[in-house]
Amino acid sequence: MNKVILTGNLTRDPEIRTTATDKTVATMGLAVRRGWKKTDDNQPDADFFNIVAWEKLAEFCRNYLMKGSKIIVEGRLQTRSYEAKDGTKRTVTEVVANEIEFASSKSSRPNIVDFDDRSEKKSSAPGNELEHVDDVDIPF
Numbered sequence: 001m002n003k004v005i006l007t008g009n010l011t012r013d014p015e016i017r018t019t020a021t022d023k024t025v026a027t028m029g030l031a032v033r034r035g036w037k038k039t040d041d042n043q044p045d046a047d048f049f050n051i052v053a054w055e056k057l058a059e060f061c062r063n064y065l066m067k068g069s070k071i072i073v074e075g076r077l078q079t080r081s082y083e084a085k086d087g088t089k090r091t092v093t094e095v096v097a098n099e100i101e102f103a104s105s106k107s108s109r110p111n112i113v114d115f116d117d118r119s120e121k122k123s124s125a126p127g128n129e130l131e132h133v134d135d136v137d138i139p140f
Contacts, residue, residue, distance in 0.1 A: 002076040004095050006049060007103050008032035010069045014053075014061040026058035027051065028065070030073065030095075050094040051075075057097055070104040073097050 011029035018024055027050065034045045051073055053061050065071065075097040084090050 004073075004075055004077055006030060006032050006073045006095065008046075008049075008071070008073075010065060010067050010071065011048065013067050014058075014065050016058060016062045024055055024058040024062075026053040026061040028053075028061065030071070050092065051097055051100075052078075052094050053097040053100060057100060060100065064102075065100075070102070072099075072101045072103045074099040 008030045011031050014026040014028040016024065016026050030049045030051050031046045032049065034047060073095060075095045077093060078096045079091060079093045081089060081091045
């Protein structure tokens with residue numbers, strides 16, 4: 001079984017590209033804290049991973065994630081090789097994401113638009129009005 005679950009912070013904004021076959025792909029870096037070093041500067045020890053997301057998940061990354069976002073990634077490890085421009089062979093290990101979720105509260109995610117709060121998207125159709133209910137009227 002090849003399954004990875006990581007929680008960490010993005011080290012850079014997602015980079016979005018489109019392949020020759022017109023598929024959207026997002027790549028980003030993730031820092032995952034291991035613990036605290038026993039040093040004087042008290043800096044956290046971290047591992048760094050390259051994350052790849054495809055299609056709709058890549059669009060989610062484009063629209064909602066930015067450097068510093070705290071996320072949970074579920075996916076699989078993938079190792080691939082390629083030849084660099086200088087002719088040397090390189091090997092890369094990355095996490096191909098199946099799911100990405102926010103790991104922080106909504107209030108701590110700056111610049112995220114709440115679609116329910118956008119007045120231009122609210123419907124004026126009859127029956128969509130919300131009635132104010134006082135907490136005293138709730139039966140539980």
